[in-house]
Amino acid sequence: MGRWTDRLAQLGIELPEVVTPVASYVPAVRTGSQVYTAGQLPIVAGTLQATGKVGDAVTPEDAQRHARTCTLNALAAVDGLVGLDSIARVVKVVGFVASAPGFHGQPAVLNGASELLGEIFGETGQHARSAVGVAELPKGAPVEVEMITEVV
Template sequence: MGRNIRERLTELGLTLPGASAPKGAYVPAVRSGSLIFIAGQIPLTDGELTATGRVGAEVSPEWAKALSRQCALAALAAADSVVPLEEVTGAVKVIGYVSSAPGFLGQPTVVDGASELLTDVFGEAGRHARSVVGMAVLPLDAPVEIEIVLEAATPVT
């Protein structure tokens, strides 16, 4: 990639968090060839949930969008644990899960927080395919969970 991702994060006023320890029997990220599959990230601050509850009830859609962005930043940290960010060329796929109050229909706008972070960081290479799902409840009562697939410049051989 032509630009340094860490410098771009600094320009955006963002600090890459430490990769979150798994909350179960899995790893935060796995590299397969040129793809980096990142486990679902929930919004954590210092290892604790930043917010809990359902979007459209206990959590506003605007706050949930910011939490979605926080999850995407955590996903970059997880990716950095298996491949240096300087080797990441862009995003391939985002899956967003939104814990939704009955009648809440704004899930795509919530997950835009993650999508926008990726385009802010990678430019056009951050544009990706995406799925968004409304859920009754997420692990630990998180309002949002984001799963991302990134691509690296050179595949592992």
């Protein structure tokens, strides 16, 4: 075990299996010292955990929990490609929120991702972020998260 896998164990967090892509892409790609993940949905054991728009069928609080699940799936993709312990820094998180008309709380939804990364990685998990409201996401998901990490 290493630094980050030990930290996950301390927090009682288990990374899920890498989610099978829903189309023609791979879960993560390394180029140089960076790993880019594909957008990850809130899928647990092969099942999408929610559908609908945030601010309507999905509460912002539930969406925040779904963003956390998406982030665990993104970390699993990094782990599956290069190993979690190779992460030197979380560089950027991009989150997409399927938003009901008039919903403007996308940043708070993405705090579910950012706060998890802070719990796990501390200062190394501090990252740049975009939180984008969109009309629709794949499979009707309420949230999608992708990330860029620097690895050694």
